Amino acid sequence: MDERVDIGAVASLKIDVLSETGWFDDARFKQDMADYGGSEQSQYRVGWDAANAGGYAALLTLTLLDGDRRTILLDTGWSTTWMDEVFRRSGLDGRLERGEVDFMVLSHWHLDHFWGIESTLKHAPGIRIYAPATWRAEDRALLRDKQAFSVERADGGSVPICGNSVAHEGELLLTDADGEDGSGLYRVLPGVALRMFDASMLLQVRGENVLYVNVADKGIVTVTGCGHPGIMNLLGFARERIAAPGLYGCYGGLHLSIFDTWKPELDEIIDAVKALGMTKMGCNHCTGRMWAEKALSHGVPLIRGTDAYLAYSKVPVQTGGARAYLGNGDSVTF
């Protein structure tokens, strides 16, 4: 008997890459972590270089089976300056103000996905937000209490690291691994389910929301922020637990050769992903360009990016002519 959960279906899913550049320079990011206690330190205790901050955000446009459209904002980036530019460039600022974004999903509380929250709230303070229940006091203060944070430097100076002057006034749905009814899933729209994976990650953050979209007659598209719980776990969950014709595709950060360092397991993941037989994959952010390029050359169906990212005011240091990434300003339709 098929015990997979029926989540319904959508006619199609379009994803616009608002920004996939979490930060502009890997070396700077790593140095900041190292200077303030390493990757196990709290992200609120690191004196991050503001000029290096970018952010991750994607816009999901769903066409339902009856032809209606729904829009989900996945994440809100890091630097308010950068995200303001990104939102303006895409017209998202006006769409938020007109109430055209149905809700926001925060994938996880990492700085490059969450600290740019003011860029969303200044246009839509009442927006509904789904976020992992595993938040910390600082996350809550930033979201709801108009807090700003700074970090003491060794020389006695102070580094402002984040702040938000617009309190969230809308509904906040805190997600956990049980889901809405013990199924492990939240049905956020017809054809769209959210699953919170309770995994630990760097910088003392825990828990990641992943979106699963069932595209009619095609199958499941898995949409991630960073994919910290492991891409094979996320895809495996969809295959085993959600009723669908199969796995059709994925989009987002896959957290593989992050900081472009290679390890043998990454070759195995190329083979394993290929064996799943997906039709269309869009990856970027923390996937790692090394993994993406190698996977593409081994026949993994990655969508190539365009030069759209060059029109933004800043360009990441580590692009290196890579083509297997969906970059800022690109989009993909499933």
Ligand SMILES: [Fe+2]
């Ligand atoms: Fe992350």
Ligand SMILES: [Fe+2]
């Ligand atoms: Fe990230």
